[in-house]
Amino acid sequence: MMNQYDCMIIGGGPAGLSAALTLGRARRKVALVDNGTNRNRVTQESHGFLTRDGIKPQEFKNLASKDIESYPSITMMDQTVIEIIKDDITGLFLVNTSENKTYVTEKILLATGIQEEFPLPQIRQYYGKSLFSCPYCDGWELRDKPLAIIAENEEHISHMTKLVFNWSQDLIVFTNGHQLSKKIQNDFEQKKIKAYTNAIKDLHGDDGNLSSVELEPGDNILRAGGFVVPSFYRPNKFAKQLNCQVDENGTIMTDGAGRTTAAGIYIAGETEKGGPSSLMIAAAEGFKAASSINMDITIERF
Known part of the structure; x- marks a missing residue:
C-alpha cells in the first residue's frame, strides 16, 4: 500500500524528531505527522541543549527537519491526527487526519507532548x-x-x-x-x-x-x-483510546524503553509523564523509543 508505514510518529517536537531520525537511519519507512502546536513555540530561546544553547525553537525544528530530509524513507506531514484505530484482525493501525487522509502503519509512536x-x-x-x-x-x-x-x-x-x-x-x-x-x-x-x-x-x-x-x-x-506553575494536560486522548495503561499519578506505564502496555503503541517525551521535560531529555527518550520500535520490527520480521 502506498500509504502504509512501518511507524507513524504523532508529534514533531524533539522526541518525535529524534525518533524519526533514528528510524530513518535504521531504514524504516516512517511518517512524522505534526501540526505545529508544540508548547515551546511561544519560547524566544531554548536552553540547556548542548551545541544549541539559546536557539529559537523554530530554528531547532528547522535544523532537525533538514537532518531528516537526508533520509528518503522519512515522510514529514503537516497534518492533524484526529483518530487512530487498531484493526484487530491485521494488527495494523488506521490513522485518520483532519485533512481527510487515511494512513496505515504497523507501529505508532505518540510524541504529542503536553499543553499548559x-x-x-x-x-x-x-x-x-x-x-x-x-x-x-x-x-x-x-x-x-x-x-x-x-x-x-x-x-x-x-x-x-x-x-x-x-x-x-x-x-x-x-x-x-x-x-x-x-x-x-x-x-x-x-x-x-x-x-x-x-x-x-x-x-x-x-x-x-x-x-x-x-x-x-x-x-x-x-x-x-x-x-x-501551570497545570498540564495531554492535548488528545489517543493513549486512553488505544488502551495504554496509566498509573495513579497519570503517568502512562511503559517498560522504560518506550513500549506501552498496548501492543504496537510507544510513547516518548512529555507524553509519558504528562509533565514538562527539557529538549535534551525529550530527544533522548525519542531515540530510546525508536530503538525499541526498530528492535521489535526486526525480531517480528526475521
Missing part, C-alpha cells in the same frame, strides 16, 4: 518572554532581577520559590487568593521573601515584558519577570 493551563489567562501574554515555568531553562536570563512567583498550590509555591531563589533573591510570591501555612510564611520571612495572598486583578507590561502585578485591593507590585 494557567491560573490567570493574562499569563499567556507574557509566557515565553518574561514569565516562564522552568528555572533551569530560563533562570540564568532572569538572574538577580525582581521576580514574581505565581502559583496557587502551596507545595508548588514552596518548591518553585526555593528553586528560583538560587537565581534571584529578589522574590515576591503571589498566590492569587490562596492562603499559605504558617510554616511556609515563616520560611519565606526568614529569606525576606514577601508573599501576597490577595487575588490577582491583572498583569501589566509591554510587548510580553512584565512590569507589575496588580492585586484586587489595587496594589501594583513592580516586577520584571518571573515564574509560574
Whole structure:
C-alpha cells in the first residue's frame, strides 16, 4: 500500500524528531505527522541543549527537519491526527487526519507532548518572554532581577520559590487568593521573601515584558519577570483510546524503553509523564523509543 508505514510518529517536537531520525537511519519507512502546536513555540530561546544553547525553537525544528530530509524513507506531514484505530484482525493501525487522509502503519509512536493551563489567562501574554515555568531553562536570563512567583498550590509555591531563589533573591510570591501555612510564611520571612495572598486583578507590561502585578485591593507590585506553575494536560486522548495503561499519578506505564502496555503503541517525551521535560531529555527518550520500535520490527520480521 502506498500509504502504509512501518511507524507513524504523532508529534514533531524533539522526541518525535529524534525518533524519526533514528528510524530513518535504521531504514524504516516512517511518517512524522505534526501540526505545529508544540508548547515551546511561544519560547524566544531554548536552553540547556548542548551545541544549541539559546536557539529559537523554530530554528531547532528547522535544523532537525533538514537532518531528516537526508533520509528518503522519512515522510514529514503537516497534518492533524484526529483518530487512530487498531484493526484487530491485521494488527495494523488506521490513522485518520483532519485533512481527510487515511494512513496505515504497523507501529505508532505518540510524541504529542503536553499543553499548559494557567491560573490567570493574562499569563499567556507574557509566557515565553518574561514569565516562564522552568528555572533551569530560563533562570540564568532572569538572574538577580525582581521576580514574581505565581502559583496557587502551596507545595508548588514552596518548591518553585526555593528553586528560583538560587537565581534571584529578589522574590515576591503571589498566590492569587490562596492562603499559605504558617510554616511556609515563616520560611519565606526568614529569606525576606514577601508573599501576597490577595487575588490577582491583572498583569501589566509591554510587548510580553512584565512590569507589575496588580492585586484586587489595587496594589501594583513592580516586577520584571518571573515564574509560574501551570497545570498540564495531554492535548488528545489517543493513549486512553488505544488502551495504554496509566498509573495513579497519570503517568502512562511503559517498560522504560518506550513500549506501552498496548501492543504496537510507544510513547516518548512529555507524553509519558504528562509533565514538562527539557529538549535534551525529550530527544533522548525519542531515540530510546525508536530503538525499541526498530528492535521489535526486526525480531517480528526475521
